[in-house]
Amino acid sequence: MTPSFEILKQIGLFSEPELQEEIITHCQLQSFEKGDVIVREKQFVKVVPIVVSGMLRVYQTKQEREILLYYVEPSQTCMMSLSASFFNNESPSQAVAAEPTIALTVPVAFVTEWQKKYTSWNNFVIRTFSNRYDELLNTFESVAFDHIDKRVLEYLQSRAGKQKAKAIEISHQELANELGTTRVVISRILKQFEMHNIVELGRGVITIS
Amino acid sequence: MTPSFEILKQIGLFSEPELQEEIITHCQLQSFEKGDVIVREKQFVKVVPIVVSGMLRVYQTKQEREILLYYVEPSQTCMMSLSASFFNNESPSQAVAAEPTIALTVPVAFVTEWQKKYTSWNNFVIRTFSNRYDELLNTFESVAFDHIDKRVLEYLQSRAGKQKAKAIEISHQELANELGTTRVVISRILKQFEMHNIVELGRGVITIS
DNA sequence: TTCGCTTTGTATCTTTTGATACCGTTTTAA
């Protein structure tokens, strides 16, 4: 599907009219169902996705383990795709729609071209790299120095902050995957939280009090 | 001091003659003693350093703790300075000469300008961001999933690989700082290694057998 | 409704790592 000016306005990042024209002529608007794979591990990247609505989950699987890199939210793009597109590398990571998602797909050829021609595009690229680095540094620090109970609480609060309702739909096992630990550890901590009236627990649901 | 074409050849990254001219007219070649601070935390960045010889150590201090981000080796630059220069931010990190170092200093104004004009400069910038991200991801994984003994050994092997001699000059305390742990833990592990004939220990020196 | 799968609760045990303390040796600087 061809993107519209409306969509570009919604993304709100690309100010130059010429760039907007180029995006409309060269890019596609694609819909994904929850669970659809947008970028597969070890595959060459042909387009870089910019999320319009919904969310992508980007992760790696190394030695049987899943490592969450980041989520791509509206008006953001996937840094690993960007990076792979610059060097014509295979993607070292996988991107999956975490919910129904609409994304603008930019053919890789334009990524560097637009960087030279349009300041707003270049800013977008640099900001993407810089922000993802900061993000990773933050999770690095919290893994290195914080106890898991604090990390669990921060994860829940962050998730709750991004939605209207305070009820977070996630199983203990999934939460363990997100934080790189095991289910038993999560159950233990959540039970502690419940006893201290910090959360309420249901099957597949955690509610922050 | 004004840089020469020789120096640029040595760096070996900037192919366009026009870019080389610009570097020679606008950049400086600066020498630093071991311990000199090149970028201070919370200070605005005026120049971005590209290391010609020697090495910079870039780290953050958060909550009394020191977090090693990366080393800047010859032909590399400091990603945090780059990033700060793009957004006119204060530097969130500190860069110190780990040994006597000569660096090419690029005034921040040219960083984005050259990005648009010179492909090799843009590649350099993007590659810097991308490589530092990969690097951080690797240390993240090793902190999250590996035991300290393995991390110590890998650190020693990596250090040894970068020099001729197998003797690494570092105290247990310094090693602990590098890996984000405490001196006692390091002493314990090194003693284990020595008993298994993996290393030989001296005062301030560790030799891989 | 019943069978099977998913989800959660919990107990026990072990390993890893950190914290603290104390001591002896070596190096440095006054």
Place this chain on the structure above:
DNA sequence: TTAAAACGGTATCAAAAGATACAAAGCGAA
């Protein structure tokens, strides 16, 4: 040369988190 600082060895204790095992409860499909 003497005092102080840096360095390293080691013992003890505690806390955090992982591994394993088993049971109970909830949910969906046949």
